[in-house]
Amino acid sequence: MRGHDRINTYLPDELLLEIFRRLDSKPSRDACSVVCKRWFNLDRLSRSTLRIGASSSPDHFVKLITRRFVNVKTVYVDERLLLPAQLGRRLGSESIRPSPKLRKVKEKAGTEDSGIETSCISDAGLSVLGESFTQLEKLSLIWCNNVSSGGMVSTAQKCRSLKCLDLQGCYVGNLGLAAVGQCCKQLEDLNLRFCEDLSDTGVVEVALGCGKSLKALGVAACAKITDISLEAVGLHCKSLETLSLDSEYISDKGLLAVAKGCPILKVLKLQCINVTDEALAAVGTCCLSLELLALYNLQKFTDRGLSAIGSGCKKLKSLTLSDCYSLSDKGLEAIATGCKELTHLEVNGCHNIGTMGLESIGKSCEQLTELALLFCQKIGNNALIEVGSGCKFLQALHLVDCSGIGDDGICGIARGCRKLNKLHIRRCYEIGNKGIVAIGEYCKSLTDLSLQFCDRVGDEALVSIGHGCSLHHLNVSGCHQIGDAGIIAIARGCPQLSSLDISVLQNLGDMAMAELGEGCPLLKEVLLSYCRQISDVGITHLVKNCNLLESCQMVYCPAITAAGVATVVSGCPNVKKVLVEKWKVSQRTKRRAGSVIAYLCMDL
Structure with a gap:
């Protein structure tokens, strides 16, 4: 009722505070904050x-x-995120991360390069955070070049309730990390990726001080962190559940210590070229609670190590194998036999894994919900037919450069996996209309479809999808046989479509754009670069009803002129990004919406 403030009259502060805390977005909070004092x-x-x-x-x-x-408990500082006013200034040399040697020289000299305007939080700013937010529980400092041990010591002494600390890319040294170990006894999650100044001394101090509480540890590209650190972790961190290692300096010795000392380990991610089957065998024997295992580029890891994982880790649910060239079907068969609860499997560039290995997954892992096969040349149609027959709960399938998989394999998935809601295929040249038509016929829950550079897919496939599925996301970039008929079918059958990539479709014209404008009012993102037949007329029809459009990319579209760019900018009140050639932007458009326009080429 006008003139009567019933909310402020009857609701106490405590109830309003609880309402504000339950708001799920920053814009909503900001809108509430300007209602009254x-x-x-x-x-x-x-x-x-x-x-x-x-x-x-x-x-x-x-x-x-x-x-x-004043009641902040979580702070994220990410120096990669630029405010709009900084985008221009940080395109120059000040955006380049200084080398550790240069930083040390400056610290010893007590000066900074006056010719470069710093935009990174320093130890002084970090100390202010620590003094003001003494109840801080989560602190993330991403690529904060000016933060050193001094600031970290001050913060650790003030914020003794800290539970999560992310120092990715910071120059915090052993002194700062030791202070964390001594003061933050409740620390549970520690990320030390790309912390070049750290060595075993700092990590050992954390293990000694936070061993009872530490649950997650991440280390990457830290040349001075060796097996000594992992031995300390294995000795003191009995509650460790997550370990992520990317290092050339970690060997079997360190991982053996963790496997034997951290029996409740659930997540293990490894990219360590010196780790062999011996360490993986210990993981399979000791870490019986393991649920996620990701192995990247392990050249000394063979079927023997994977067989040990299959024999011991019965609770394994997610497995990623990337560029592990020594693995074969035998290792994958051991996983299928032992890990019946597997739900996620990714095989990437493991060239010796073929059809038989994946067939065993289809026969034994009935709970599989997501499968990704990338650069797997030896896997054929029979593998996907078996997966379709045995994995009825499959929801997502990703295929990239799998030359042995064609329509028969996709048809097998379509007939057996009726719950499929995401299908991403890229550069699989044997897949054509037949397989995608089957997807449209059987997979009624499909909402996300990507068919990048699948030359044999044409309008017939999209007509089937439009009739059978209600897509939210569609990417058919590079599918040269698709024209107006296929996109029109999508426009008429998928009113919930929010993102669309139709780049490099030479046969697509304004008629399809008009249908999209009429049938897909929820579109937020459209990519139509390299579409030579789409003109200003089509763009006008598209934006007429798509008031929610936020992003539009239309470079190398010769029939779209400055008038079409102006139409997008003026007709879409929510637009945030328009990618176009610079010469197509008029001075008026630049004045009106210069902040949302991105150019394909920048002036040098």
Whole structure:
């Protein structure tokens, strides 16, 4: 009722605070904060999470936000995220990450390069965060070049309730990490990826101080962190559940210590070229709770190690094998026999794994919900036929450069996997209309379809999809046989479509654009680059009813002129990005919406 404020009259602060906390988006919170002074002040109290990107005066910015928000428990600082005002300035040399040697020289000299404007939070800003948010539980510092041990020591001493710490790409040294181990006894999650200054000394201190609470540890590209660190982790961190390692300096010795000392390990991700079957055998023997295993580029790892995983890790649900050239069908058969609960499988570039190995998965792993086969030249149609027969709960299938898989395999999936909702195929040249028509006929739950550069797929396939499925996402870029008829069928049959990629479709014209504008009002993203027959007329029809459009990419479309670009900008109130050639943007359009226009080529 006009003139009567019943909400502020009857609702106490505690109830309004709880309402604010339940709002699921920042725009909603921001809208509430401008209603009145009371709501503005309560909004300050309700915010528990802050995300900070790069700014021209980061330390000053931190001081301002710490005064406004007092109950923050989670802070994300990511120097890769640029504020709009910084995009131009950081295209130059100041956006380049300085080398560790240069940084050390500057620290010893006590000066910074005055010719470069820093936009990275420093130890002073980090200290302000620690002093203001003493109840901080999660702190993420991504590529914060100016943060060192000094700032980390100060923060660790103030924020003793810290549970999650991400130092990816920071120059924090052993002194700072030791302070974390000594002060933050509740630490559960620690990410040390690309922390070049750290060595075993710092990690050992954390293991000693936080051994009882630490549950997750990530290490990558840290040349000074060796097996000594993992031995300390295995000795003291009995509650460790997640370990991610990417290192040339870790060998069997370190991983053996973790396997024997951390029996409840559930997630293990390895990219360590010196790890062999001996370490994987220990994981299979000792880590019986393992649920996720990802192995990348392990050249010394063979079927013997994978067989040990299959024999011992009966709870394994997710397996990724990438560029493990020594594996064959025998190892995958051991997984199929032993790991009946497997739900996710990715095989990427393992050239010795063929049809027989995947057939065993189809026969034994009935709970499989997601399958990805990338660069698997030896896997043929019979493998997918077997998966379709045995894996009735399959929901997602990804195929990339699998030359042995054709229509028969896709038909097998279509007939058996009726719950399929995502199908992504790229450069599988033996798959054509027959397989995709079967998908449209049997897989009524399909919402996400990608058929990139599948030369044999044409309009007939999309007509079947349009009749049988209600897609939300469609990518048919590079499918040269698709024309207006196929896209019109999608426009008429998929009113929920929100993203569409029709790039490099030479036979597509304005008629299809008009149908999309009429039938798909929920479109948010459209990519139509290299479509030579689409003109300003088609663009006008497209944006007429697609008021939700946020992104449009239309480079190398010769029939689209500056008028078409202006139509997109003026007709789509929610547009955030328009990718186009620079010469097609008029001065008026640039003045009106310069911030949302991205150019294919930048002036050098």
